[in-house]
Amino acid sequence: MVSPAPATAVGAGTPSVSEMATILARILHRHGQGVLEDRRCTLGLLRDHAPNETRGIRLLMAAYDMDLPKKLTSESGAASEFRIEQEVSRLVADSGLQSDLARWAADVWSSAILGTTPDSAAPRAAVATAAAAASPASAAAKSMSVDDLTWGDDAPATPQATGAAPAAAPPIAPSYAPAPSAAAPANAANIATLAKKPTARYGLIAVAIVSTIFGLKSYIGTGGETPAPTQPTTQPVQPAPTQPAQPTQPANPSQPNLVVASASDDVSDWPEFSGAAHPNNNSNQWQFQFNLRFGDGRIMAYNVFVDMDGGGRSGTGSVRALDSRHLNGGSDMVSSTPSLPVTRELQSSSKIYFNRIVTSSWAKNPSRAPNVCVVFSSGNQQRFSPDNGIFCAFELQGNTCGQKIGCGRL
Amino acid sequence: MSGDVMNAATGPELSTAGLARRQLHFILAVDCSGSMMGERIASLNYAVRSAIPAMRAAAADNPENDVLVRVLRFADEVKWTVETPVPVDQFEWTDLTAGGETNMGAAFVALAEALTPEKMPGRQLPPVLVLLSDGLPTDDAEAGLAAFMRSPFGAKAIRLAVAIGSDADKALLQSFIGNSDVKPLQANSAETLVDRIKWTASVPMKAASAPVGSSADNVQNLAQGVASENENGGELVW
Known part of the structure; x- marks a missing residue:
């Protein structure tokens, strides 16, 4: 606030x-x-x-x-x-x-x-203040968040060097509460319709994502033609101690504050997940997190880390996941993938880059995290932007992206 | 027979009914809700007070009619501040205060209950109703208005409305008037409110007392008068 x-x-x-x-x-x-x-x-x-x-x-x-x-x-x-x-x-x-x-x-x-x-409402002010403190400008606050929000001892404290496949994502816990949604035109809504079709495959997903990105151009601020919408002066970018966002807080999936990616066709319904960042201020590295609700009612927290090569054309990444029921002291329940390929494609007509990582395998999976296909973009910037990105997660059907699980903004 | 007199000279009976003076009821329905607080209610009080001479003058121009005045205020409650019809010569204005919600629907019902042959016996000219409001009804005004229109004299009344301020619900006021040719009078400042109330307190009285058979012309004249008044909108303050 x-x-x-x-x-x-x-x-x-x-x-x-x-x-x-x-x-x-x-x-x-x-x-x-x-x-x-x-x-x-x-x-x-x-x-x-x-x-x-x-x-x-x-x-x-x-x-x-x-x-x-x-x-x-x-x-x-x-x-x-x-x-x-x-x-x-x-x-x-x-x-x-x-x-x-x-x-x-x-x-x-x-x-x-x-x-x-x-x-x-005073705690809300504290949340906003804390959120501001957790912004990249506040290294101390950020450090505190990182330290406090680690998922467990198995999570490395820092990402691996550029170009190397990270064994696991950096220890930034997912944010379970949405930050303010920015301007999100609703005219790019039919992404899900495309993605839900049985025949939808990567191409369709790409089209869908691109469509979404088109719709979000003003939000993302791509092309430099459309200014980004006015943002609140303070955003709850990241939870802070006054509003603990440690995994212990939203452990109960029934809690109303546990925000999950939206399956809505309306982009304006997509929640924003805070915490997307460049680890170590390396613009080739990007991490973000989100929560997905699956058909069986489980809510899984996902943490994605990618590390693109210098040209930004491809890279590697990893995904961690945790069943929300184990957020409280459930470090042993963290699932993690090995190094996975991250692919990038440029939609030629729109000049929009979209990226994809697929959890085709898990190094360990105690949370029994479902495989997902995550498509994400930050618009037409070759380098990721930790803010103003979007993502959609899809069920993995065979080797292809299947039905949409949910989408969100970063 | 009761009410008749015998003319000693000619013998035939004359009905006194044929000679009885007609009554013209002039009713002000005033919105005294919270939105009228401050300058608006003060201006209204001043405006009505200053309009009384014009009312009396208009009544004097129609000596064959008895002009009777009543005042209904509505806010949280609906109350007749002048319940018994008062001859215009004896009418005095008591300042109204504002506060509460706009129960306009209840006001319409109260008007409907008053506009009956039982409450208005004798020969009647179409009553003149002037509704003054600046706000939006907070009750079921449409239902109240429907009840009013079903009342014996409600639909026959000459109905005018003054929209005080630019935010008044002019659509509802127009429904109250019931004639698309006659628009609500717009008062956007203290000065224009005085003018509007003076106008409504005098001109419609003449229309109501005009000879039978010229009602269409009277309505037309009213409509033109309202339009002319609204052209002089004055400064937009409210």
Whole structure:
């Protein structure tokens, strides 16, 4: 959460979050949340209960028109701060609101609907602050995260040298909570449709990924023509001690905060997984992590590490996986692959690079991780960008990528 | 027979009904919800107060009619602040205060209950209803309006509306008026609100008391009057 003090206003003409949330909560208490089904009534009530807060009401209604209250009311239990972060980013991207104003609106709605008081929202501020501290600019914080979030003793502390196949991925634990989603046009949605077809093979997957990337051009900022969307000034890039994201935290798959890659066709539904990075500031190396939910209900955390050659045309990589049920002290349950080939293809018309790693074999697999085909890209940059990437994981059927399991953003 | 008099000179009976003065009920329905707080309700109070002379003058121009005034306020509750119809000469304005929600539907129901032959006995001209609102209804206004339109005098009334501020629900106000030729009067500042209320407090009275058979012309005149008023929108403050 960016706002340093959730109870504060975001500028002249806008009431504090707590003031407006109190008013909104009073309305909802009096009329029930069903009143939110009626836009006219909602607006009328806001005007009647806060006649002097024209600006604030407009902000709230902008969020209302983006279905924010509906999404919040559909939450089971309190929405995670990361979920709210997602909504803030969506508001920024889709409505053009400034991030602080979007955050104000999201905070008011969430406080009023979910009953969280601004005070109880304080941990969110801590999360955001910690997230900022965990950014690459903060080496100390990053180091702490790396040290604290190791999966187990079998994970090497540092990746191997460039060009060498890493025996295992670097010890950065997966992030189970989504960072804010950035602008994600929904017009590239049919990736899954393509991928789901029985005949879909690498070519189709490639097309699908490329289609997705086309749709995400503004998000990725490829080509230099479309500026990247406005991002919140602070993002929960990586969990930090104040909001422990150690594997122990999301151990229970039933926890609502355990975010998994989305099987949605709508790119805007794809969650963002934090923690993608260049290990050792080596731009040829890239690591990222995500969670996948499988058909049997299991949620597996995956950690991918790739190391491309100098030309960026190919490379090697490895994947580790852990059944989320074993996240708590389950270092013995970490599955890991041997060195695997990473292939890269350039989609000629779009100049989009997409990469693929397939867990065709496992060095050890105590978590019984299913084989997956992971296709990922960061747009038209020859070198990976740790941010603004996308990925999709598919079931491995034979030697080919089969049905989509889920996609996400990095 | 009761109510009749015998003319001693000629003998034939004359019905006093034929000579009875007609009543013209002028009803103000005022939105006093929270959104009216501050300058709007203050301006409205001032506007109605300053419109009283114009109302009296309009009534004086129609000496054959008795102009009776009532005032309904609606917010959380609907309440007649002037419940018993008061002759315009005796009408005094008591300042209204704002606060609460906009139960406009309930206000329509209250109007429907008042606009009945039982509550309005005798010869009646079409009542004149002026709805003043700046907001959006927070109850089922459509149901209330439907009930109002089913009332004996509701559909026959001359209905006008003043949209206070640019955010008023003009679509609903238009439904209340029930005639697409007559638009809601728009008041976007204290100054224009005064003008609108003065206009609604006088001009429609003349239309209502016009001879039978010219109602179409009267509506047309009203529509033109409203359009002319709206052309002079004044400064956009609200």
